[in-house]
Amino acid sequence: MDSDLEKLPAVSEMRAYVTRFVAQLTERNRLPLDYSVVSLRLVDLIVDGLRHSRPERAQVEPFLRGLGAYTGEVMVRRAGGRWVDLDDGQRELFGQPAGVRMPDGRVWNPIGKVANRFESASEESLQRFYLLLHGRARRPVAAL
Template sequence: MQFRLKYAPIPENGARFAADIVASAAEVSCVELDYTPDSLTLVDDILEGFRADGITSDQVAETLFGFGCYIGEVLARHEGGCWRKATEQEVN
């Protein structure tokens, strides 16, 4: 699978990807994501809708990446997390 991402997939861009998916969710699904833990239910509903419609992960790979960044941003804002590069041990 080849990603066609708008920005480099580096920790410094995590919040940018999250902001883009917030805008896309509002435009495409009329869903307002507000970076709260409760909003993760809305993300789950959107993703479940993809599955129910028979959309494959390959078809929406960049969108899934964006939602992953949104979830990461929610965790960073509410649980004191931060964006950082994974270590070699974490990757393997």
């Protein structure tokens, strides 16, 4: 990973961070990371592949963070969410400085969802998370 992708940026820079991450990830392979809901299934498969090789979490942490930010950006672009700085209680609860606030006011932690999928072989599907997400905009939000 590029050194500027090692940590999460400020909320105002999140879209640029995700754009750089996707460009770097797709530079050598043709992964269809197009910010669609369907692309979250690919994120599921990528995380499963990472887990299969059994690396230490610290080795893949920047990559997981990037996939989580990508998942959040799908929520922003497709469900009407927006990136927000978390308050101290939310930071402690989520272990992240940023989250996505949905139109109904709920705050979600897509970065943590990716980490959870990596940590456990559970049903933490990111595509399913999105499809069951409370507070989405009633009509799909146009891609930006």
